[in-house]
Amino acid sequence: MVFKKMMRAFGVGGPSVDTVLTNPNTRPGLNLEGRVNITGGDHMVDIEYVSLGLVTKVEVESGDSEYNQHTEFHKLNIAGRFPVHPGQPISIPFQFPVPWETPLTNIQGGQRLHGMTMGLRTELAVAGAVDKGDLDQVNVFPLPAQERIVEAFARLGFRFKGADCERGHIRGVQQHLPFYQEIEFYPPGQYHGINSAEVTFVASPHGMAVVLEFDKRGGLFTSGHDVINTYQVDYRSVDSTDWAGVVDGWVRQAMSRRPHQQTHHQPHYPPQPHYGHHQPHYGHGGHGGHGYRHGHHGGAGMVGGIAAGLVGGFVAGEILDDLFDGD
Incomplete structure (x- = not known):
């Protein structure tokens, strides 16, 4: 099963990014594998880094109130600085380790735990500007x-x-x-x-x-x-x-x-x-x-x-x- 994410980074004419997970289903302690595919836009840019991060919803207590906060709890840089020429295709493979304490989102059989969310976010930086992009859904099954x-x-x-x-x-x-x-x-x-x-x-x-x-x-x-x-x-x-x-x-x-x-x-x-x-x-x-x-x-x-x-x-x-x- 493959999840894809398309985004147009950094405005009109910038590079496009397609993050593909080989399998969005995982367990604590295993790896998420896939590729970040970048296609150059209509002008050359220098990518400062490409990173991936796991994001989930966390309840925070502050005084007498409570609120939910989207928290990135594990991040990995998968590429450093490199140029992207107009129209140039670049594919970056990755193995992203899932922390052992990662919360569960699914139980065997495909049933999802109500209230639980988990996503893998791709982040690119160009000339000091950071595009966090969208989230690819990740399903974490129990040990x-x-x-x-x-x-x-x-x-x-x-x-x-x-x-x-x-x-x-x-x-x-x-x-x-x-x-x-x-x-x-x-x-x-x-x-x-x-x-x-x-x-x-x-x-x-x-x-x-x-x-x-x-x-x-x-x-x-x-x-x-x-x-x-x-x-x-x-x-x-x-x-x-x-x-x-x-x-x-x-x-x-x-x-x-x-x-x-x-x-x-x-x-x-x-x-x-x-x-x-x-x-x-x-x-x-x-x-x-x-x-x-x-x-x-x-x-x-x-x-x-x-x-x-x-x-x-x-x-x-x-x-x-x-x-x-x-x-």
Whole structure:
């Protein structure tokens, strides 16, 4: 599947740019590959640089107000200074690494997470003027570990509520991006003491932190409160773990916890073969305020029968120009 972007840079007679992604579907830790094709206009220009950047929508809390901000969180220069003569075709191949902490936009099967946007922006500079151009839509699918955990929530009866990115850092977690993604679920009846569950994945090449925040209901003589736990997941354990059982244990542990307790868990798993690093095609389309997260607080889906329980939280793939209105 190919996404193309055409723009006329720097006014009438300037060069035109066509950015082509070989495959717009990716996962954290993989590469986006493609070419930036430049065609000279009616006069020679000197391109100072060509860069690519991943852009997403981030919720920012400022005092008592909140607003959304389009944030470029990873940028790569793919070419330095070079001349472009009239009518000259130039093609620049690229491999753009996707950060491990990149938020998810899609779940397997092509369903897009409502509220999530992601684009690859091409930027050219000529004689000090910068043309940021438009955005090419990018679809970020989950790592196997992320998919298994989200699937476990669905198997336990949790229903998807929403997903967003929020500016800030999570205390006690090694986080590189200036924001984190929250995937929120409604709990089923058997977890009667919980109003909602929020899941944050902070992935790295060797493992992943899973941060769970539960909004617990108040009782007759107690007020409601939040419980936050952090767990470490070894990628080698993914296929040998009963994730429904593990997630059920996480939820029940939170139900028995006292207000504002914060714990970190490092489980020990048997070694399993590590994942490969080939980029798949994934079919066709397919908290601040609690003393723990520095930022605001506020997810993911399934295949087959599990998808039916979460489908209300998904929308079909939208046109990125609409999602990034005004960018």
